[in-house]
Amino acid sequence: MIDTTPSVALVLVVVALVTVGVYLMLERSLTRVLLGVISLGNGINLMFLVAGGRAGVAPIVGLGEPEDMSDPLPQFMVLTAIVITMGVTAFGLAMAYRSWQLNRHDEVQDDVEDRRVARRAAADQAAFRDEDAEVTTTLDEDAAQAHDETGGERP
Structure with missing residues (x-):
């Protein structure tokens, strides 16, 4: 029987990353919202990997027995989520930079x-x-x- 019990430490890290991410996304500063998106994305990615089961042999036919192989689906989903998070991060950085250029702050x-x-x-x-x-x-x-709310002057 294969032990699929997740590590308590990894579960606590997932909870911490998601909690911090949600808290930061509720702020008015675009920089904090962006950090919240990154933290939330990392927490969800780690949750997928923890839910995917234990580490095993690379899922390539011929390298090992099928019961010893890792499940490739969570890995593919995490790779896709990393690309999407990177795109959202780039867009958020562009918005925060443009807001800084126009208003000298990134408050919404x-x-x-x-x-x-x-x-x-x-x-x-x-x-x-x-x-x-x-x-x-x-x-x-x-x-x-x-x-x-920022106390700055309007242009």
Whole structure:
């Protein structure tokens, strides 16, 4: 009988990586969100490898007995996930760099349109009515009143 019990240390590492990843993804800084995506991706990849069973002989026909071979499916899935995580990381880095170029910070700010939707929801108004015709402020006035959490000046 083959022992497929996972290592407790690896399970704890998976839990820690996923927990840290989720926590960082809930932040407003794009850099922290990016670190959270990387941590979450590594945790999930490690979980796939732990769930794939014990290490064994390379899954190549002729090198060993079939019961001694590793399952190749989790390895293929992890390789694919690594490529996808690398692509998401590159895209997130590009967004964070562009945000830094434009605003000198990488904080995600509240959108003016989000404020409008929240105002309509708070007033319990129907979504099909055209509230833009009744609003007395312009988008520029709404943007000037938007809260800047970073304390930086607006360009």
